[in-house]
Every structure is written in C-alpha cells, then in structure tokens.
Amino acid sequence: MPVIHNGASYLAADAHAHIYPEKIAEKATASVGRFYDLAMRYVGTPGVLAEAGAQAGLDRFLVCSVATKVEQVRSINGFIESACREYPQFVGLGAWHPDVEDIEGELDDIQRQGLRGIKLHPDFQEFAIDDPKMLPFYRAAECRGLPILFHTGDSRKNFSSPRQLARVLQKLPGLTCVAAHLGGYTEWKAARECLRGSGVYVDTSSSFPFLSEEEALESIALFGADRVMFGTDFPMWPAGPELRALFALGLTQAENRGILFENFARLYRVSTQKESHG
Numbered sequence: 001m002p003v004i005h006n007g008a009s010y011l012a013a014d015a016h017a018h019i020y021p022e023k024i025a026e027k028a029t030a031s032v033g034r035f036y037d038l039a040m041r042y043v044g045t046p047g048v049l050a051e052a053g054a055q056a057g058l059d060r061f062l063v064c065s066v067a068t069k070v071e072q073v074r075s076i077n078g079f080i081e082s083a084c085r086e087y088p089q090f091v092g093l094g095a096w097h098p099d100v101e102d103i104e105g106e107l108d109d110i111q112r113q114g115l116r117g118i119k120l121h122p123d124f125q126e127f128a129i130d131d132p133k134m135l136p137f138y139r140a141a142e143c144r145g146l147p148i149l150f151h152t153g154d155s156r157k158n159f160s161s162p163r164q165l166a167r168v169l170q171k172l173p174g175l176t177c178v179a180a181h182l183g184g185y186t187e188w189k190a191a192r193e194c195l196r197g198s199g200v201y202v203d204t205s206s207s208f209p210f211l212s213e214e215e216a217l218e219s220i221a222l223f224g225a226d227r228v229m230f231g232t233d234f235p236m237w238p239a240g241p242e243l244r245a246l247f248a249l250g251l252t253q254a255e256n257r258g259i260l261f262e263n264f265a266r267l268y269r270v271s272t273q274k275e276s277h278g
C-alpha cells in the first residue's frame with residue numbers, strides 16, 4: 001500500500017527511526033519519553049516499526065540506536081545489522097561513541113556490516129557536537145563519505161545546538177550531515193539562521209507537531225526541498241498524521257517526491273527498486 005495523496009502515489013521512506021532489541025525495548029522507549037516529556041506512541045521494536053510503517057504506506061526505514069557507553073557500540077551495531085538482514089526494507093546506521101579509540105577499525109567494521117552512516121545523539125551521549133575531541137572521527141567519516149545523522153536541538157542543553165553543528169561544518173565543509181528535526185528541535189529559528197547555506201540535510205521528525213505551517217515551510221525553503229527528508233522519530237510519532245502534516249504544507253508533487261523518498265535514496269545510496277539487503 002503506497003502513500004497516496006491527491007490521486008498521486010508516492011514511494012516513501014522514514015528517514016529517522018529508532019529501534020531497540022526486544023528485551024529492552026519497553027524500558028528504552030519509556031526512558032526516551034521521560035527525557036522529552038512526550039508520550040511515546042509505540043514500543044520501539046523492529047517488528048512494530050515494520051508493521052506500523054507498512055500500514056502507513058512506508059517502503060523504507062532508516063534505523064538506528066544510540067550508544068550511551070562505548071562498550072555498547074559493537075553490540076548495537078550487531079543488532080542493527082541483524083535487523084537489516086531480517087527486514088530488507090531497513091537501512092541501518094551505526095552507533096558510535098566519543099570514547100571509541102580505534103576510529104578507523106571501528107568504521108571498517110561498520111562499513112563491513114553494510115551500515116550506511118553513523119547516528120549520534122549528543123544530548124543522550126553528553127558530548128558537545130563541536131568538542132575538538134570529535135574532530136578526528138568527523139574527519140574519518142568525511143574521508144569515507146559516511147553521512148552522520150545528528151540529533152540536533154534542545155534548548156535545555158548545550159550539546160546539540162545548530163550553532164555547534166555550524167561550527168563543525170565551518171571547519172569541515174565536506175562532512176555530510178543530517179541535522180535532525182528540521183535543523184534543531186526547539187531551536188528551529190536558530191537552525192535557520194546558523195545552518196543557512198551549510199549544505200546540511202535535515203529531516204522532518206519531531207517538528208510538525210510544534211511548528212506552524214508557515215514556519216515549517218520557511219525551514220524547508222531555507223534548507224532546500226532537495227535536502228529535506230521525511231522522518232517520524234519512531235517510536236515517538238505515528239506516521240499517518242506526520243504524512244498528513246507534510247502534505248498539508250501544499251508543496252509541489254516533485255518536492256514531496258524528494259522529501260518522501262528521493263533525497264533519502266540519494267543520500268544513503270538506496271535503490272528505488274525493491275532489493276534485498278547486502
């Protein structure tokens with residue numbers, strides 16, 4: 001069942017979804033809900049994501065998980081890899097941690113596992129995006145052409161602000177980044193100001209429920225509809241209302257095709273054909 005709007009049918013990907021192994025999914029989901037003081041719609045298991053996403057008409061899912069301790073990096077990446085094998089519609093990102101010592105070795109493993117980039121959550125992992133300690137890792141990711149999906153924005157903290165990401169991009173303009181949540185959760189205006197012209201990708205996750213249509217359109221125009229990707233922040237928001245919020249903006253069919261699938265497919269090198277993982 002594809003996504004259908006105004007008689008047109010769209011290939012659609014969720015470019016921002018979190019998954020957890022079955023036995024910790026309930027606890028992990030609840031703790032994210034507490035952190036943001038938001039109700040979580042689902043329990044974040046791979047099976048629930050695949051099922052709820054398919055019901056909403058989504059064809060592909062970018063899946064990730066965050067390592068709050070360096071010892072978790074390997075096991076999380078093994079879990080993401082196996083979820084991608086089980087669900088060929090998943091595209092996985094590797095977990096990372098600022099304390100990883102063997103940067104090149106760990107990145108080799110991540111690429112060998114077929115993962116297409118790295119996910120970082122500076123607020124959960126408690127490091128500043130622009131901490132100089134992160135630069136060797138960013139340089140290595142840049143050399144390999146590996147995109148980094150950053151959780152960005154939290155006005156209560158000073159780890160993940162769009163300003164901090166802008167400082168990194170001034171140093172490393174070739175780094176491919178996704179600034180999640182339209183450039184900065186709760187910091188949408190600052191994101192427009194300081195990430196303008198930086199070439200970052202953004203995703204729409206955890207944004208529409210908080211923004212007016214005018215403000216959402218302003219952000220999309222500023223980053224460029226060819227650099228915006230639809231995302232739900234699963235297990236946080238149900239895909240149906242998020243899709244309706246996107247279509248309510250009245251973008252052109254070509255812009256919606258880009259945001260729903262093409263930009264995601266280009267960035268993460270995903271074929272538009274149904275293919276098996278590997």
Ligand SMILES: [Zn+2]
Nearest residue numbers: 016018151180
């Ligand atoms: Zn996230």
